[in-house]
Amino acid sequence: MDIVHQNDAEQCAFLAQENGVTVGRLTYEWADGATFVVFHTIVEPGHEGKGIARALVDAAARYARKNGKRIRPVCPYVESRFTRHREYDDVNADRISADRR
Numbered sequence: 001m002d003i004v005h006q007n008d009a010e011q012c013a014f015l016a017q018e019n020g021v022t023v024g025r026l027t028y029e030w031a032d033g034a035t036f037v038v039f040h041t042i043v044e045p046g047h048e049g050k051g052i053a054r055a056l057v058d059a060a061a062r063y064a065r066k067n068g069k070r071i072r073p074v075c076p077y078v079e080s081r082f083t084r085h086r087e088y089d090d091v092n093a094d095r096i097s098a099d100r101r
Contacts, residue, residue: 001052003059012036014059016043016052023047026056026078028071035093036064037072057081057088064091 001023004015016024024043028036038060043052057078064071070093073079082088082095089095 001050001055003055005059005063014056014063016056018047024052024056026053026060026075028060031072034068035070035072038075038078041075041077053077054081061088061091 002017004017006013006015012028012030014026015022022044024041024047026038026041028038031037041053041056043050060071060078063069069091071078071082071088071091072093073082082092
C-alpha cells in the first residue's frame with residue numbers, strides 16, 4: 001500500500017492506494033496556515049481491517065510534524081485515535097490549545 005498526499009485546489013487528502021487504486025482516503029481543509037481540519041477518513045468496502053485508516057492518520061501526523069502544522073480532528077475516527085493515543089498530542093490542535101490555558 002502506498003500513501004499519496006494531495007494538497008491542491010482540487011483536493012486536500014491523504015490517499016491509500018493499492019496497485020494504483022484508491023482504497024482509502026483522509027480528507028481535510030486548511031483552517032489557517034498552521035492548522036488543517038480532518039473531516040473524513042474512509043476505507044472502501046472489502047478493505048476494512050487492514051490498518052488503512054490508521055496508516056492514513058499516521059501519514060497526516062508525519063506531514064504535520066515535518067511541516068510544523070497542527071491537526072484539528074473533526075472526523076470521529078481521527079478524534080478517537082487522538083484521544084486514545086498520546087503519540088498524537090504534539091500535532092493535536094485541540095490538545096495544544098487546552099494545554100496553553
